[in-house]
Amino acid sequence: NAGVTQTPKFQVLKTGQSMTLQCAQDMNHNSMYWYRQDPGMGLRLIYYSASEGTTDKGEVPNGYNVSRLNKREFSLRLESAAPSQTSVYFCASSYSGTGNQPQHFGDGTRLSIL
């Protein structure tokens, strides 16, 4: 009963390094999302993929890229990490990208950029 799996769970990077955060879901969901969570800010949407083959920007996309590899996997890439990208990153999925389909979250990747 895995649900949404994120790897790695923790990572420390130096400024300027690149990294890809991985996310996979086993619920046959069509839509997937990447959020970042900062103290007092709640979760903010970075990118989402309403269905396989499509991706769109969310509220805070600058400095990130995404790839919807297949229906199960959605990765988030930091090309040149900056200290402002220190955060906890959550991946989520839902059955569809329309209406009010509940989103199911992974347990996050804690990323520190020095």
Add this chain to the structure above:
Amino acid sequence: QKEVEQDPGPLSVPEGAIVSLNCTYSNSAFQYFMWYRQYSRKGPELLMYTYSSGNKEDGRFTAQVDKSSKYISLFIRDSQPSDSATYLCAVLIKAAGNKLTFGGGTRVLVKP
């Protein structure tokens, strides 16, 4: 101004008390209203969602929406130490897809 405002807490209550959590939102176009619970070092999990003004009850949890005041609430009756977590409200506009806008979260501590 944030689209969804939520008191960050922490809110400390004795076991058995009623926990009262609130959010206000600014955009009257929001149609769906959700509450998520997040334990430390875990992802958020959906507790309740509703789309109409009024109350919705599920066990010890009651969600309340007042669209005229742009105010949403969550009440937890007979609170337990296991209810200690951060509670996040979230809203969405159906026509904009399934993109949630979250409040900042309220930390709740239920003391035995």
